Amino acid sequence: MKPTNIQDPEYFHKVVDCQKACPAHTPVPEYIRLIAAERYTEAYMVNWESNVFPGILGRTCDRPCEPACRRGRLEGEEEEPVAICRLKRVAADNKGEVKHLMPQGPFVPNGKKIALIGGGPASLTVARDLAPLGYEIHLYDEWNKGGGMMRTQIPAFRLPESVLEEEVNYILDMGIHTHFNTYVSSLREILAKDYDAIFVGTGAPQGRNLPLPGREEADANIHIGIEWLAGVAFEHISSIGKKVIVLGGGNTAMDCCRTSRRLGGESVKVVVRSPFNDMKASAWEIKDAQGEDIPILNNMPPKEFVVENGRLKGVIFSHVKAEYDESGKRKLIPTGEPDTFIEADDVIIAIGQDNAFPWIERDLGLELGKWDLPVVDRLTFQSTLPQVFFGGDAAFGPENVITAVAHGHQAAISIDLFCRGEDIRTQRPAPTTNLVSQKMGIHEWMYDSSVADDERYDVPHEAKDKTLSDRKVEVELGFDTRLGYKEAQRCLNCDVQTVFNTSRCIECDACMDICPTSCITFTTNGEEEELRLRLSAPAINLEQDLYVSETLPTQRVMIKDEDVCLHCGLCAERCPTAAWDMQKFLYQVTKAGQTCSSLKA
Ligand SMILES: Cc1cc2nc3c(=O)[nH]c(=O)nc-3n(C[C@H](O)[C@H](O)[C@H](O)COP(=O)(O)OP(=O)(O)OC[C@H]3O[C@@H](n4cnc5c(N)ncnc54)[C@H](O)[C@@H]3O)c2cc1C
Ligand code: SF4
Ligand code: SF4
Numbered sequence: 001m002k003p004t005n006i007q008d009p010e011y012f013h014k015v016v017d018c019q020k021a022c023p024a025h026t027p028v029p030e031y032i033r034l035i036a037a038e039r040y041t042e043a044y045m046v047n048w049e050s051n052v053f054p055g056i057l058g059r060t061c062d063r064p065c066e067p068a069c070r071r072g073r074l075e076g077e078e079e080e081p082v083a084i085c086r087l088k089r090v091a092a093d094n095k096g097e098v099k100h101l102m103p104q105g106p107f108v109p110n111g112k113k114i115a116l117i118g119g120g121p122a123s124l125t126v127a128r129d130l131a132p133l134g135y136e137i138h139l140y141d142e143w144n145k146g147g148g149m150m151r152t153q154i155p156a157f158r159l160p161e162s163v164l165e166e167e168v169n170y171i172l173d174m175g176i177h178t179h180f181n182t183y184v185s186s187l188r189e190i191l192a193k194d195y196d197a198i199f200v201g202t203g204a205p206q207g208r209n210l211p212l213p214g215r216e217e218a219d220a221n222i223h224i225g226i227e228w229l230a231g232v233a234f235e236h237i238s239s240i241g242k243k244v245i246v247l248g249g250g251n252t253a254m255d256c257c258r259t260s261r262r263l264g265g266e267s268v269k270v271v272v273r274s275p276f277n278d279m280k281a282s283a284w285e286i287k288d289a290q291g292e293d294i295p296i297l298n299n300m301p302p303k304e305f306v307v308e309n310g311r312l313k314g315v316i317f318s319h320v321k322a323e324y325d326e327s328g329k330r331k332l333i334p335t336g337e338p339d340t341f342i343e344a345d346d347v348i349i350a351i352g353q354d355n356a357f358p359w360i361e362r363d364l365g366l367e368l369g370k371w372d373l374p375v376v377d378r379l380t381f382q383s384t385l386p387q388v389f390f391g392g393d394a395a396f397g398p399e400n401v402i403t404a405v406a407h408g409h410q411a412a413i414s415i416d417l418f419c420r421g422e423d424i425r426t427q428r429p430a431p432t433t434n435l436v437s438q439k440m441g442i443h444e445w446m447y448d449s450s451v452a453d454d455e456r457y458d459v460p461h462e463a464k465d466k467t468l469s470d471r472k473v474e475v476e477l478g479f480d481t482r483l484g485y486k487e488a489q490r491c492l493n494c495d496v497q498t499v500f501n502t503s504r505c506i507e508c509d510a511c512m513d514i515c516p517t518s519c520i521t522f523t524t525n526g527e528e529e530e531l532r533l534r535l536s537a538p539a540i541n542l543e544q545d546l547y548v549s550e551t552l553p554t555q556r557v558m559i560k561d562e563d564v565c566l567h568c569g570l571c572a573e574r575c576p577t578a579a580w581d582m583q584k585f586l587y588q589v590t591k592a593g594q595t596c597s598s599l600k601a
Contacts, residue, residue: 001528001548003557006499009433012585014545015562017493021068022404025431026050026590028065028084029495033447035090036488037142038481043091047102051088051588052125052171052405053150055163058089059476062282062400070492071454073564080456083479092163098170102133105362106319110134112419115195117184119502120148120393121401125408126415129592131174133416138195139176140245142183143234146172148203150401152230153252153260156372156472187360187388190395197387199416200374203402206392208355210247210349218312218347222305225256225350232259232471239344244268245315246300248350254289256348256555261292262471268294269342271315273301273332273480275322288475291496292468294438301332303339305347314343335397353398373397380424389415408574412592427588438496438582439572445582447491449568497585500558502550504579511571511580512536519561520571525551533561 003013014020018028029048034043047054051061052570065470066072069081078456112135116123127137145151146168150159172178184190207224209215215222221241225248231237235467242493244265245259247271260268270289272279276298286580291295302315307313317340317567355373360366366382367375374383376390381391393399415423460477467473479487512520518536525531532539539546544563551557572580 001525001531001557001560003550004545004547006497006547009431009587011545012433012435012495012497013431013587015497015586016585017068017070018031018065018082018494019587020050021585022065023403023485024050024197025406026065027495027588029491029493029585030586031091032082032084032087032488033489033493035087036491038089038483038485039100040094041096041098044098047088047091048102049191049591051402052089052128052408053121053167054088054403055092055167057149057402058085058092058478059109059163060089060150060158061085061088061402064402065372068130070494070566071490072563074453074566077295079453081544083456083459083487085592086459086479087484087488088476090488092262092480093480094407094484099173102170103130107132107134107161107175109136112136112196113138113194114197114415114419114531115140115190115193117190117200117203118148118200118392118394119143119146120201120203120392120404121150122147122203122394122404122411123199124168125405126199126391126412127176127599128171128174129409129412130415131171131176133506133593135416135419136403137176138179139172140179140184140190142181143290144180146178146180149175149226152233152503155228155229155232155255155264157258157467157475158255160474180580183359183569185359185510187249187364187366189389191364196419197389199221199384199411199415200388200394201408202390202394204353204355204398207349207353208352208354210302212302212304214307216432217307217310219306221312221344223346223348225252225348226353228348229255229259230453232263235264239264242266243345244348245316245342245344245346246350247315248272248352249274249281250350250352251281251294253286253297253348253350253422254281254285255594257289257307258292259469259471260348261294264347270294271300271302271317271342272298273320274330278322280329282443286576292373292464295379299332299335306341312344312347315347316341336582354540355394356396371397373567379410379428380417382414382424387418393592397534398527409589409591413590413592416592428510432588433590434586435497435499435583437531438569438584439578443573445569447493447569447582448489449496450489451568454490456490457483495587496569496582498547498560498565498567498569498571499577499581499583500547500549500556500560501581502552503575505549505552505558505575506550506577506579507554507556508576510574514570514574515543515569516568517564519564521559522552522556523559524555525557530558537561539563 031043066081072081207226319337392404541563547560549558
């Protein structure tokens with residue numbers, strides 16, 4: 001194998017698994033260390049730079065970083081990923097004043113005007129990145145406040161309004177011109193207003209219907225999940241029948257059933273057509289719903305809405321079982337069991353949502369492709385109409401808040417380059433990186449990483465009777481600073497990298513002997529495939545790299561398996577010649593404004 005090029009910023013970025021997995025590439029270990037040091041304000045600001053909504057995401061993030069966490073790969077039986085999402089909230093809950101640390105307007109105008117259609121996290125991120133550069137930003141949303149689905153869909157018992165308001169307002173206070181209560185019904189009209197660029201962040205606002213027999217007759221008591229949740233959020237809906245059926249197995253279904261319990265639903269059931277293990281909802285959302293006495297009935301597709309005297313009586317379900325072919329494709333096969341009738345006063349349909357662009361005229365040159373989704377470049381977020389960019393759920397279909405944020409950052413870079421007449425593909429700024437030794441004295445390091453099994457701490461919950469009686473009482477109390485510290489200490493500091501200096505190594509093998517995971521091997525070089533199998537411990541996770549040194553005097557090479565390295569630093573501590581050094585690697589995705597030309601200037 002060739003020696004590893006550690007100058008490539010992506011090499012060590014990949015070793016920081018959580019950061020790599022975060023769509024916005026938030027420097028996770030960096031802010032976790034700050035939390036352990038009780039520097040909550042700084043931890044918050046590190047988050048805010050990347051993910052824009054630390055308090056909101058600290059409660060609601062879909063947390064793609066957690067399955068990637070190295071702690072979850074350790075061998076101990078109870079080892080679970082670090083509670084990264086909950087730690088974000090510790091920083092947000094305990095921070096001091098932060099507004100003065102953010103860009104402060106009024107900003108010097110640059111003469112360019114941008115329209116943002118939709119006021120969700122994608123548009124708000126674009127606004128946050130572009131306003132300080134002097135762009136005049138006009139944000140349109142059909143609702144009377146900003147936040148998009150973070151406001152209309154995520155229930156207050158998971159995300160208190162005060163947290164939402166605070167973080168949305170940090171952005172709106174940057175001098176954004178808001179046009180609330182304004183549904184954009186024509187892109188042609190917006191184009192005619194001479195904006196220099198337009199960003200479409202309108203989400204995926206159309207809830208799917210279920211046109212079964214009885215659907216129309218029982219319309220008064222059948223609700224589309226996302227419309228119903230918006231109705232609750234804006235207090236147009238304050239009650240529901242005692243018996244409620246929620247159809248669907250995703251997170252929307254979990255929010256609908258839990259909201260129903262708070263609005264008067266005594267017997268609330270979730271009925272899913274697929275098996276329990278195939279449900280799309282996050283494990284923690286399912287657990288919370290079940291904890292609120294909501295049974296989940298699986299393998300039961302709805303067949304008919306039963307109506308009596310013009311009023312909904314209940315739903316008939318058939319029974320199926322799942323069969324999977326060799327490629328894992330699922331088929332639902334009827335079991336032949338008799339149908340089941342379940343009584344209901346109200347039914348909520350939560351079976352998915354779609355994009356809808358009835359307001360985009362089809363003769364503008366803006367191409368819409370499969371599923372009525374716009375044709376959007378995945379790197380630049382540009383549509384086929386050069387001055388129109390898309391991001392968030394509007395671009396590629398429903399995802400989550402952190403993905404919308406990541407799109408917003410990238411679209412903002414494109415819009416800035418576009419407005420300055422630069423090439424939006426070739427002029428994109430590279431990430432900035434920093435690699436600094438953590439050594440303070442002979443046996444002292446600036447970070448601390450103990451090799452010990454350590455169970456994940458549970459987040460305390462508010463008393464159930466209290467939360468079920470008021471939909472605005474937050475269920476999760478969050479970690480206090482003591483638990484936050486303990487959980488933060490579970491982080492393995494994957495951003496503190498083991499950097500090997502070939503010329504210093506005397507090949508004493510001391511590092512190899514002390515390494516607790518046997519991830520260092522000195523051996524003759526070879527092809528990766530066979531090399532992986534003849535290391536001290538076979539390196540079987542092909543997704544993780546081998547770190548290969550230059551050839552040593554004995555013609556061997558040092559090979560380290562990045563998969564199982566604990567970043568404990570014992571190798572660096574033990575090495576008599578300091579051939580190993582533990583170096584903190586900071587990787588930051590560059591934001592709009594920091595383009596190649598401005599970095600050079
Ligand atoms: C029930 C539910 C719960 C969810 N829970 C979570 C969660 O816990 N965590 C998570 O990460 N994600 C969650 N999501 C998904 C998340 O909310 C979205 O992925 C995210 O908000 C998408 O952001 P966005 O900026 O693309 O658009 P949105 O947040 O959808 O915002 C778009 C805005 O544009 C407005 N709009 C649409 N068309 C027009 C128009 N023509 N003119 C003017 N305004 C318009 C909409 O009304 C809306 O306000 C949830 C979604 C649902 C449905
Ligand atoms: S930091 Fe060094 S000693 Fe610790 S696991 Fe990694 S290679 Fe082994
Ligand atoms: S302990 Fe240091 S000198 Fe000895 S083999 Fe390891 S890196 Fe080389």
